[in-house]
Amino acid sequence: MTNKWGSRRSERGPGLVLGLLLGGTGQAKKPGTNGPTDNLLDIDVYIEQAQQAERGKIHTIFLADALTTSETAPKPGLEPVTMLSALAARTSRIGLIGSISTSFTEPYNLARQVLSLDHISRGRAGWNLVTSSAGEKNFGKPLPAHDDRYAIAEEFAGVVQALWESWEADAVTYDHRGRQSVDAGKVHRIDWISDHFKVQGPLNVSRSPQDRPILAQAGTSTEGRRLGARIADVIFTTGLTETEPSIEIYRDFKERASSFGRSPDSVKILPGVAPVIGSTDEEAHRFWRKIIEEIDFEEGRKSLAGQFGGIDFEGIGLDAPIPIADLPQTADVQGRRSRFGVFRDLIESGKVRTVRDLIIYHSSGAGHWFPIGSVENIADQLQDRYERGATDGFNFLAFTLKYELGLSALTEHLIPELQKRGIFHRDYQHETLRQNLGL
Template sequence: MLHLASLLATPGIHLYGWRHPDADPAVDMDFDFYVRTTQAAERAKLDAVFLADSVAVPGYGKPEVATTGKSRYPRLAGLEPISLITALAPLTRNIGLIATMTTTYNEPYHVARRMASVDHLSKGRAGWNLVTSEAEEESLNFGFEQHLEHSQRYVRGGEFHDVVTALWDSWDEDAFVLDKATGQIFDPAKVRRIDHKGEYFTVQGPLNVPRPPQGHPVIAQAGASDPGRELAARTADLVFVAAQTLDEAKEYYDDVKGRLARYGRSKDSLRILAGIVPVVADTDEQAARIVDQLAGFMTDEDAVAQLQRWAGDLDLTALPLDEPLPELPEINNAKGRQKMLVDMARRDNLTLGDLARRFAGTLGHRLVFGSAQTIADDLQLWHESGAADGFMLISPYYPGPAIDFFDKVVPELQRRGIFRTEYSGQTLRDNLEIAVPANQFHNK
């Protein structure tokens, strides 16, 4: 069976999808929308909904960085994801709830406590998207003059993960005896300090929340660079990847799955979901018209300006739109995404304008459009070709495309026998068919 999750990137992943006549541009602050959409995803039996995050407003970095045109961009501000999944937990029953928290601008104890709490509140449906922070502007909100260097962010992220999981393991599942006759609350032999002293963190423990129902809430990642892939192989249960071609997806899939053995992990211990931007209609021709309509809302200038964040000090807005993408300088934010841009431009012989327009419509994820049958054919091919364990759905705007996928494509996948018709368990790990991790302290 393939796996499906939905990234709620409100008001849409397309730069100007919110301008579509059927789009609601205010959904990012509308809790009722999140409830309706998550419940619809649950009726369709999706594995999870997924919430991205940043702790800065892109474009508002150092004073010398221009913010012209940012007032025309979506996804600049929204609801904090842990608060949101906490509110969604009692309004849903089976679907997983995954929220993003950065390891660069948080402390492990805070993250461990919040995620353990949500896992208890949701009865085992919480997931933590472990990110090391892409946007350089985030550093300026936490007392730093510049973003931590890329490789250091991943070293810190790895240590952060180790502290968080140790805190989750600081209690045994059956530590609390609650014996009224003797007055004993817990068995002291089943709780311990972690006494972590590392390069970045010193944490005593134990955590002041019992071990989560899933042992560890599901850990998700989306790193595409080599350090990101290595961290995913060591720590992640779920990986979300942007890939434009079947060959790219298979290379990523085989590479990351091939790294698992060095950490004593089987290939079934990690699920890799490829990001797609679906546009569903009754016919392929109708879907193509929607794609063209979305493209018509965008200007070359705005598309290139959005691309600028992956170009470092090179001013793309000063370059001809009809010329090839030049060599890009090394950057300290999303190295994997920059490589994707360059590879896309070279592979498809795109001009700067072509690349900017394509990227602004999907942020590097694959556009899939057509009838339910056409889209199901595509997803089945990728899944059966070993390119992905499933897919992360990212709508160009809301609410229509997401609901159309749930109502039209999912039944077609179910009819083909490649997607579940009922949930087989109650936790996110059950949905993903990933085992509960053993308590690391039982072997010490």
């Protein structure tokens, strides 16, 4: 049957698109509980994860980014483009998508960095557009209100795309001796002037090996949906616990893309999922109990304030009900509005009742869906969402992949099961990320 943005799609469709979020294995672990990625400065850890993901034929790795760190509980990390450049040299087919803020950089710098990464990786790079919810004190510039940030981000993305296209595809040629020739008539100024930007160009990096790098966007607020549907190739959404709301989000993005004159197939919707995988359902639930046992609930309590409009949870007992009346309305949140909305919906629905429940959800999957079960059980659930038109694929978060097999639970067990069912490819078909995504 034909999928119409929500109806059951044919099992002979194009197949799942899969991504993997590299990085930590949890957000509030007890001291002394070690995971495979505790050292977030060790490039060898990231290289091994990326290579393992590539062996599993995952389409792309994805890097989130935190521009700031907590003063009371600081954590180190690496800058995304720098790190992805190192990974580009140690991989050959997997995509490399990094988050970069439109609020605290300039379009020319960003366009140059990402396009350089694209050449280094021979056409496997992407930019995940984020607007940031903090950083003004560190960068010495004001952080606009939520809706204004998205308006600026749309202009910003327009500048970047114009810079990426300022060189025609055949502007640079090489003779039989490898000597370079540039046709100046095929390199163009962009002369961009808008409310927030004035950029002349052209860029000093030539055209992308994949025509232009992949543009991803994360966010499902009203403004985020509009921006993503208008300009993005890939949308990273929060993977919701229930299927029907996920279908609504998927349908809404596809209809918005169509309203902008785009083919609905030109944008891939990838919700996050943090599966707890075992050889049996019983084993998976045993792993889940371990995850809960390792949560540092006091540290987790501190981390909640940034997601909940500055609400202080210090004076609330772990097993006390969450004071929903004290939480702001989602539309009033100026920070991470869409993620706040996910947590608020979980509280209002009764799925999250206490502060302890909230910390578990926040620490285990950052608000994303975390199905628990055997390889076959998890594959059934992913296949059901895909065939019901709730997604084009998934972005795996490794928060819960830290016991026994670790990431191998995904690459050596779950993915082969999806391949056996004919809903995930067995090998990369092309050289560039854009081609492998079917864009």
